[in-house]
Amino acid sequence: MRAPEFWRTGAGPWPRILAPLGGLYGLAGRLERAGGRPPRRAAIPVLCVGNLTAGGTGKTPVAIALGRAVAASGRAVHFLSRGYGGRARGPLRVDPARHDAAEVGDEALLLAREGPTWIARDRVAGAEAARAAGAQALVLDDGFQDPALAKDLSLVVIDGGAGFGNGRLIPAGPLREPVARGLARARAAVIVGEDATGAAGDVHTAAPGLPLLACRLAPTDGAAALAGRRVFAFAGIGRPAKFGETLAEIGAEIAGLRPFPDHHPYSADDVAEILAAAEALDAAPVTTAKDYVRLPSEARGKVVVLEVEARFADTSALARLIESVIPPSAGPAAPGRGA
Numbered sequence: 001m002r003a004p005e006f007w008r009t010g011a012g013p014w015p016r017i018l019a020p021l022g023g024l025y026g027l028a029g030r031l032e033r034a035g036g037r038p039p040r041r042a043a044i045p046v047l048c049v050g051n052l053t054a055g056g057t058g059k060t061p062v063a064i065a066l067g068r069a070v071a072a073s074g075r076a077v078h079f080l081s082r083g084y085g086g087r088a089r090g091p092l093r094v095d096p097a098r099h100d101a102a103e104v105g106d107e108a109l110l111l112a113r114e115g116p117t118w119i120a121r122d123r124v125a126g127a128e129a130a131r132a133a134g135a136q137a138l139v140l141d142d143g144f145q146d147p148a149l150a151k152d153l154s155l156v157v158i159d160g161g162a163g164f165g166n167g168r169l170i171p172a173g174p175l176r177e178p179v180a181r182g183l184a185r186a187r188a189a190v191i192v193g194e195d196a197t198g199a200a201g202d203v204h205t206a207a208p209g210l211p212l213l214a215c216r217l218a219p220t221d222g223a224a225a226l227a228g229r230r231v232f233a234f235a236g237i238g239r240p241a242k243f244g245e246t247l248a249e250i251g252a253e254i255a256g257l258r259p260f261p262d263h264h265p266y267s268a269d270d271v272a273e274i275l276a277a278a279e280a281l282d283a284a285p286v287t288t289a290k291d292y293v294r295l296p297s298e299a300r301g302k303v304v305v306l307e308v309e310a311r312f313a314d315t316s317a318l319a320r321l322i323e324s325v326i327p328p329s330a331g332p333a334a335p336g337r338g339a
Contacts, residue, residue: 002261003055003238007174010166015173022169029177032147039150042127045075045137045326048151050144052182053174055262056238057159058192058217060107060290061310063141064114065215066155069318070137071115073328078135079111080126082142083119085263090120091129101294106263107141109293123149137326144185145176152325155213156186162239163197183207188321190215192310193242211321214313217242219250223306227251231286231304232278236260236294243288246308255283264294271299 006014047070049063067077083090086105094104094112101109104119111117116133120126123143130138144154158164165174176182179202183189188211189203203212230253235243240259247254256277260270278285286304287295295303312318 002259003174007165007168008162010168010173015166015168018172019168022172022175025171026169026177029145030181033145036147039147040124041150042124042131042138044127044131044135045152046127046140046149047137047322047325048140048144048154049157050140050142050154051157052144052176052179053159053162053165054170054176054238055162055174057157057162058215058310059157060110060141061217061308062155062157062190062192062215063139064111065310065312066318066322067111067115067139069315069322070139070326072319073137073322073326075136075326076134077115077137077139078130078133079108079115079117080123080130080138080140080143081105081108081111081117081119082121082123083108084142085265086119088119089122090118091122091126092119093117093129093133094119100297102265106290106293110289111141144182153321154186155321156183156189158189158191158199158203159239159242160191160193160195160197160199161242161245163195163199164202179203180206183210186210187324188213188317190312192217211317213317215310216313217246217308218311219246220307220309223250223308226286226304226306229253230255230281230283232256232258232274232281232283233286234258234260234274234291235288236262236264236266236291237288238262243306247286247306252286253283255281260291264291266291266295266299268296268299271296271302275299275302 051057070077083105086103088103094108094117096112108119118126169175190213192215244257292305
């Protein structure tokens with residue numbers, strides 16, 4: 001789905017009308033986290049990258065950056081994802097050569113390009129499968145609100161351009177849980193991009209003393225080829241306008257931007273419309289890596305993909321957080337070692 005505008009602005013009657021449902025949503029989440037069995041602890045460190053809002057905040061690039069930093073400590077790192085948008089329940093090790101987004105989800109495919117990746121609706125079972133396959137540390141992409149698996153380190157990712165929206169719970173707003181309650185379980189917050197919404201102040205108010213890390217999504221070296229090029233952009237991510245901002249930053253000439261709902265499964269008709277629009281504007285069709293893996297395979301050669309990576313302003317602060325749960329070992333290990 002595409003987030004309604006009132007989630008961002010709080011304007012109109014809907015936030016107030018839906019507020020009682022938001023209260024019930026919050027109560028259900030609180031009961032789920034408080035009731036049932038205590039969280040199961042894995043035999044290896046679990047580092048979680050999550051958020052407090054619905055929609056994309058940059059979790060997967062941050063998870064990849066975290067995985068690289070953990071690997072630098074000398075541990076064999078595996079990734080674990082729920083596999084959102086895919087039909088497989090897992091535990092299943094993702095093979096990009098055999099699996100597609102319809103089976104394992106787009107985020108898992110991106111993670112699998114970086115290192116061994118598992119999808120599992122049951123994250124405890126997924127953690128055990130990864131450990132049995134040689135993982136010495138696990139990076140969990142999402143799952144912050146899942147109480148089943150204990151986390152040794154949790155980072156809450158915040159989109160600097162969206163912040164916490166109107167501050168209300170789903171469906172009255174974008175929040176999965178109240179900000180203060182969620183941040184109380186985190187070891188640090190990560191603001192991705194320019195803090196245009198005052199999210200840092202909100203974090204300091206809700207969780208005084210919580211470490212705050214700055215991060216940006218930077219285009220990789222291949223993005224230089226798009227500088228000065230006329231492009232027709234399309235994206236089905238949490239905030240498609242953010243993709244347009246990235247293209248503008250690298251100097252691309254944006255002839256048009258077509259937004260799609262987050263995790264949109266592109267059909268052949270979608271691709272035909274995109275290619276026709278790009279041709280009419282004499283522009284190259286360009287999209288995100290997350291969208292690219294959801295395109296029909298026969299269409300990928302006709303579309304340019306812009307790759308980005310998460311870069312932390314203070315890598316030493318991130319390293320200290322990691323070392324608090326994973327002491328450095330004797331030598332470095334690649335993410336896939338021991339797999």
